[in-house]
Amino acid sequence: MCVVSHAKTLAISLGLLVSLAACTTVSPPSGNVLKPNTAWVYSSKGWADEAKTVYVSAADYVTEKHVEYLPESWAVIMDLDETVLNNVIYQVEREQRGEAYSAESWYEWTQKENATLVPGAREFIKTVNDLGGHVAFVTNRSDKEQLATENNLSKLNLKRNTDFRILLTRASPKGERDKSDRFEIVPELLEVQGYPNVKTIAFIGDNIGDQPNTIGDYRFFCIDQGAMYGEPCAKVPGPGE
Numbered sequence: 001m002c003v004v005s006h007a008k009t010l011a012i013s014l015g016l017l018v019s020l021a022a023c024t025t026v027s028p029p030s031g032n033v034l035k036p037n038t039a040w041v042y043s044s045k046g047w048a049d050e051a052k053t054v055y056v057s058a059a060d061y062v063t064e065k066h067v068e069y070l071p072e073s074w075a076v077i078m079d080l081d082e083t084v085l086n087n088v089i090y091q092v093e094r095e096q097r098g099e100a101y102s103a104e105s106w107y108e109w110t111q112k113e114n115a116t117l118v119p120g121a122r123e124f125i126k127t128v129n130d131l132g133g134h135v136a137f138v139t140n141r142s143d144k145e146q147l148a149t150e151n152n153l154s155k156l157n158l159k160r161n162t163d164f165r166i167l168l169t170r171a172s173p174k175g176e177r178d179k180s181d182r183f184e185i186v187p188e189l190l191e192v193q194g195y196p197n198v199k200t201i202a203f204i205g206d207n208i209g210d211q212p213n214t215i216g217d218y219r220f221f222c223i224d225q226g227a228m229y230g231e232p233c234a235k236v237p238g239p240g241e
């Protein structure tokens with residue numbers, strides 16, 4: 001693994017001259033050393049490989065499960081941040097400045113529309129659509145951030161109608177962080193849009209709250225976001241199993 005921030009800091013502290021020219025990883029802005037799990041997401045092939053593996057498992061599942069349903073009568077609900085959208089640059093910038101998350105700085109980040117894709121997400125979304133399923137995004141980004149979020153997705157070539165049908169943000173300030181009610185109305189929203197009797201067969205997310213509170217006939221697939229924030233669903237967030 002090539003973690004530039006660690007190597008650079010070590011070199012400076014020891015007074016050694018270390019050439020980083022051979023390292024292919026882009027160096028983050030200078031500043032405080034990243035937390036190990038942030039560095040893992042930022043520059044580790046292991047993180048990318050782990051995300052791809054989860055998405056391959058999810059694709060295998062919907063490929064097998066969808067035959068129980070008619071085309072356009074099943075859906076997958078996905079979280080966005082650290083599930084589809086990779087915001088590690090925001091995290092890197094905050095940590096290197098020695099600053100924590102703030103709603104204001106997060107809002108500014110979302111307005112830049114610069115989030116990248118979590119590896120494997122695009123291929124999975126394509127699989128769902130190719131098999132006749134619907135993709136619905138249920139995110140705790142606020143409604144103030146909805147437009148920029150959809151623009152960001154569009155820049156990543158994930159378009160409403162073609163790639164996803166629903167994008168539900170959280171209304172501010174009164175909207176519930178708990179996603180249960182929004183999960184439940186996804187089939188209703190699809191029904192009034194001409195797709196009746198839709199069953200949600202899978203949820204994909206990086207946090208515990210990205211799946212329903214109740215057990216049902218669905219599968220949940222967890223993307224490991226390295227415990228950068230929130231309540232990660234990964235049993236052991238970060239490097240390792």
Ligand SMILES: [Mg+2]
Nearest residue numbers: 079081082206
């Ligand atoms: Mg998330």
